[in-house]
Structures are given as structure tokens and as C-alpha cells.
Amino acid sequence: MNNNAEILLKVENLKMHFPIYRGIFQRQVGAVHAVDGVDFEVYRGETLGLVGESGCGKSTTGRAILQLYKPTEGQVHFEGVDLVKLRGEEMRKMRRKMQMVFQDPYASLNPRMTVEQIVSEPLVVHNVLSGKELQERVKELLELVGLNPAFATRYPHEFSGGQRQRVGVARAIALNPSFIICDEPISALDVSIQAQVVNLLEELQEKFNLTYLFIAHDLSMVRHISKRVAVMYLGVVMELAPRDELYDHPLHPYTQALLSAVPIPDPVADAERSRTILEGDVPSPVNPPSGCRFRTRCPIAQEICAQERPVFREMKPGHFVACHFAEKFM
Numbered sequence: 199m200n201n202n203a204e205i206l207l208k209v210e211n212l213k214m215h216f217p218i219y220r221g222i223f224q225r226q227v228g229a230v231h232a233v234d235g236v237d238f239e240v241y242r243g244e245t246l247g248l249v250g251e252s253g254c255g256k257s258t259t260g261r262a263i264l265q266l267y268k269p270t271e272g273q274v275h276f277e278g279v280d281l282v283k284l285r286g287e288e289m290r291k292m293r294r295k296m297q298m299v300f301q302d303p304y305a306s307l308n309p310r311m312t313v314e315q316i317v318s319e320p321l322v323v324h325n326v327l328s329g330k331e332l333q334e335r336v337k338e339l340l341e342l343v344g345l346n347p348a349f350a351t352r353y354p355h356e357f358s359g360g361q362r363q364r365v366g367v368a369r370a371i372a373l374n375p376s377f378i379i380c381d382e383p384i385s386a387l388d389v390s391i392q393a394q395v396v397n398l399l400e401e402l403q404e405k406f407n408l409t410y411l412f413i414a415h416d417l418s419m420v421r422h423i424s425k426r427v428a429v430m431y432l433g434v435v436m437e438l439a440p441r442d443e444l445y446d447h448p449l450h451p452y453t454q455a456l457l458s459a460v461p462i463p464d465p466v467a468d469a470e471r472s473r474t475i476l477e478g479d480v481p482s483p484v485n486p487p488s489g490c491r492f493r494t495r496c497p498i499a500q501e502i503c504a505q506e507r508p509v510f511r512e513m514k515p516g517h518f519v520a521c522h523f524a525e526k527f528m
């Protein structure tokens with residue numbers, strides 16, 4: 199699959215370590231290994247779901263891709279250009295093509311700005327439009343996300359959660375980007391509203407051939423929207439596969455555990471299937487386990503798992519797994 203698809207984004211060995219300083223001399227005593235060697239590609243026009251428990255490094259991966267953090271190591275190729283090497287004006291131009299939609303539309307929208315100001319800000323900052331044209335564009339953007347342009351003079355608090363997220367989406371598409379990182383865009387919304395926002399994102403994707411990296415903390419949230427799904431644990435991608443392949447034939451014990459926690463509608467099948475219960479907490483990213491990051495919670499861990507970090511390898515076409523014993527589940 200994807201033989202003919204164009205690679206829009208290629209992330210290679212991406213690492214983001216946050217230094218920890220202590221004492222009066224502020225000596226570096228360690229680092230949070232938030233993202234620790236991540237590789238994946240995103241094809242133009244697709245949605246790649248990125249899933250993992252809280253604190254596993256999803257948002258940091260997103261921010262390091264957009265160069266909001268300078269990666270500690272690794273490369274981020276966007277349309278063939280390594281973003282890590284870009285500076286100044288070149289980066290500014292690239293940045294227009296990549297946007298982010300955040301989890302909490304209230305915290306991410308300035309409460310003292312009207313919707314019109316919020317949506318027009320990127321267009322003003324990048325000197326794209328002004329005056330009447332700017333006003334027209336804002337009107338058009340609000341219509342695109344299903345908001346009444348007559349509300350342009352209102353403030354974020356006058357909207358519902360779902361409407362506020364629409365404002366966030368309008369702002370994200372204002373500069374005609376090709377790539378949007380949706381960082382848990384529906385997690386804070388009522389279940390009844392979630393589907394509407396997902397539908398809107400899908401509509402816009404089709405209309406403008408947008409590419410999404412869609413971040414969520416649970417597998418059920420990305421199933422509908424994703425073409426492929428990547429599962430992250432403690433700063434590392436453990437498994438990546440086409441959507442149905444991942445849900446039907448997970449090869450990594452961590453993915454299997456996450457999936458067995460997702461209820462299935464048929465109560466008989468639900469009672470009969472085997473369950474892997476995840477025990478214990480996620481270890482600290484300051485001092486992650488040696489070898490395989492998942493070994494402290496893995497039901498099938500062996501000695502080698504503590505000694506060698508499993509290679510992220512392609513077990514079937516497009517299906518990548520980082521586990522020494524992935525063959526077991528083939």
C-alpha cells in the first residue's frame with residue numbers, strides 16, 4: 199500500500215530530551231526523555247493517528263515536528279526539506295504550511311480577542327491580507343467551519359466547546375496549510391459533539407487535501423478518522439500499521455493490552471476474548487527502563503528485553519513493530 203503515495207512528512211530518529219537542572223549552579227543532573235528515537239512517515243492527504251497514554255510524548259512529538267521545540271536529535275523532513283536545519287525567513291515560510299489544533303480550545307484561544315481577531319491573526323502576522331479582503335476571508339473561514347459569520351465580533355466565552363473548537367480549526371486553516379497536527383482536538387468535548395468536530399475535520403481534509411497527524415490517548419478515538427495508526431509508549435513508537443490491520447492483528451503486547459481494554463459491542467464475544475490487563479504505572483521518562491521500554495509491564499518479557507532495545511521493523515507490508523517476540527503473534 200501507499201506505493202504511489204507522496205511522503206509529505208518523514209520523521210527520523212527524532213529525540214526530544216528536556217534537561218533537568220539542580221542546585222545553585224544549575225548543573226544538569228538528568229533529562230526527561232520525552233521523545234526518544236521516533237521514526238514514521240506521513241503521506242499526503244492521509245490521517246495518521248498517534249495514540250498513547252498520558253505523558254508518553256505525543257504532544258512533544260507534535261511540537262518537535264513543528265519546530266516549536268528544537269529537537270535534541272533527528273530529522274524532520276517536510277516536503278523533502280529538513281526543518282531542523284531551517285532558520286529565520288525559510289522557517290517562517292514553511293511554518294505557514296503546518297498548523298496545530300489544540301485539545302482545549304478555551305485555553306488556546308485568547309479570551310480578550312474577538313473571533314474575528316483570533317481567526318485573522320495568522321493572516322495579519324504573515325502579512326497575507328488586510329482591510330476588506332481580510333474581512334472577507336474571515337467570513338469565508340467561519341462559513342467553512344460551520345459558524346455564522348455574524349458571530350465574528352463575539353468572544354470565545356460566548357461559544358460552546360464545540361463552537362470554540364471550530365474557531366480553533368478556522369484559525370488553523372486560515373493560511374491554507376497542507377499539514378495540521380490535531381492534538382487531542384476532541385478529548386475535552388462532550389461525546390455528542392466529538393463526532394461533529396471529526397466530521398468537520400474530514401470534510402475540510404477532502405476539500406483541501408489536508409494531511410493530519412491526529413493525536414489521542416485512546417485507540418477508539420482515532421479508529422474512525424485514521425488511515426494508519428501509530429502506538430507510542432514512553433517516548434517510543436511501538437507499533438505502526440494500517441488502521442484495520444492494527445485493530446485486527448496487533449503484533450505488539452502493548453497494543454494488544456490497549457485493545458483489550460476497549461469494550462466491544464457484542465457481550466458474548468466480549469466475554470470470550472482473552473484479555474491482557476496492564477499492570478503497574480508507566481515508568482518515569484527521566485529514567486526509562488533499559489532495552490525495551492515496555493518490559494516492566496510486558497506479560498511476555500524475557501531477559502533479552504532488558505538488554506537490547508528492539509528494532510522497529512517491518513513484519514508485514516506497512517506493519518512495523520518494535521518487539522523481540524513479534525513473530526509469536528504472526
Ligand SMILES: Nc1ncnc2c1ncn2[C@@H]1O[C@H](COP(=O)(O)OP(=O)(O)OP(=O)(O)O)[C@@H](O)[C@H]1O
Nearest residue numbers: 216230232251252253254255256257258259415483
Ligand atoms: N517543556 C517541558 N519540559 C520538561 N518536560 C516536559 C516538557 N514538556 C513535556 N515534558 C514531559 O515530557 C513527557 C511527555 O509529555 P507530553 O506532553 O509530550 O505527553 P503526552 O503524550 O502529550 O501526554 P498527554 O496525553 O497528557 O497530553 C512528560 O513526562 C512531560 O512531563
Ligand code: SF4
Nearest residue numbers: 490493496503521522
Ligand atoms: S521486546 Fe520484550 S518487553 Fe518489549 S514488548 Fe516485546 S516481549 Fe515485551
Ligand SMILES: [Mg+2]
Nearest residue numbers: 256257258381
Ligand atoms: Mg499531550
